[in-house]
Amino acid sequence: MNHLPWRAAMERALYGPQGFFVREDSGPATHFRTSVHASPLFAGAVLRLTRWVDEALDRPEQLTVCDVGAGRGELLLALGAQARAVDPALADRLRLVAVERAARPEGLPAWIAWTDRIEAVPAGLLFANEWLDNVPCEIAETDDDGVPRYVLVDPATGAERLGEPLDAPDAAWLREWFPGALTEPAERAELGRERDRAWAEAVGAVGRGLAVAVDYAHTRADRPPFGTLTGYRVGRQVEPAPDGSCDLTAHVALDACLDAATRANPRVTHSLWTTQRAALHALGVNGARPPLALASSDPAGYVRALASAGEAAELTATGGLGSFLWGAQTVDIQAADSDDAGPLGGWQTLVS
Secondary structure (H helix, E strand, O other): OOOEEHHHHHHHHHHOOOOOOOOOOOOHHHOOOOHHHHOHHHHHHHHHHHHHHHHHOOOOOOEEEEEEOOOOOHHHHHHHHHHHHHOHHHHHHEEEEEEOOOOOOOOOOOOEEEEOOOOOEEEEEEEEEOOHHHOOOOEEEEOOOOOEEEEEEOOOOOOEEEEEEOOHHHHHHHHHHOOOOOOOOOOEEEOOHHHHHHHHHHHHOEEEEEEEEEEOEEOHHHOOOEOOOEEEEOOEEEOOOOOOOOEEEOOEEHHHHHHHHHHHOOOEEEEEEEEHHHHHHHOOOOOOOOOOHHHHHOHHHHHHHHHHHHHHHHHHOOOOHHHOEEEEEEEOOOHHHOOOOHHHOOOEEOOO
16 A cells, blocks of 8 residues: 555645645535535624724725635625625725635636735735645654654555654654643644644734634643544545545644744734634624514514524534634734724633
8 A cells, every 4th residue: 555644645635636625526615514604694703803903904005805725715705795785995995815726716706816825915814714724734643652653544545554753843843732642552643833834824924914713723721632633525524535535624733823923923913812602702793592572573684683693603602613713813913902902802812
């Protein structure tokens, strides 16, 4: 069998020729449901966050919103439409940029720019929803002698075997960010150096503004002992075979990513994190049912409000989408320390 390190196998399966994320036959939405697809309320929350960034930056002549891992542009389509409806003056100043390695979808409006790499965001918001979990990473597992080794995989079958012991940089990362982990046979961990580098580069592209990562994630307080690598195909969780037939995802060590970006970018002023539930509540999304009296005075309005409450409940459900982690880093702005913290008020400060 032709075994490869997991990072190389993931890269080819997700982004190589006919890779899962670059094929033209179907978009990621065919296979899994993100918050963007669950409800337009999510785009509305991102728009409110955008408006806060705009105010924190004193309303620059042009405000960029960069969506990293944009799928087929769904978030920016919804955000642009809502901006034109509720704040036309802001909409006129918005530059919407989708970052995705797939080809530009046919019919995407010209007001959304499309690129396969993160470009400069002079002033604005960089938003990465479920991107870092798809950045390929190495996987380590402890052998019978207690030595952490790289896990190798056969791309055709998904069969695994252990390879060489970890090199010095990966071993150091593991000691720093998974203290006490991988001491017992068969314990596993996804090694985050590539995710750290990717996020640090993304934050480095922001001149002034805010960078936000939303993902399946964990921190030092709750590292999973046996890894999180899995696959998704047509809405079902499947074995993670790196043959291009399914999504491959592994949870993100979010605190390590934020720390890496802070170390690499001296213009980062604050590093904060919270749950999606808390973040969306601060942005006006909650699952409270409308008052029953509305059913009598405005039956159609009650039905709409009830549907919206159901969508909000899905976005904020504990144990579901609401348990995603949001990591935010302000770049060259001090608003998170002031009375104008807005939706970042109450977030936890990263402690390295």
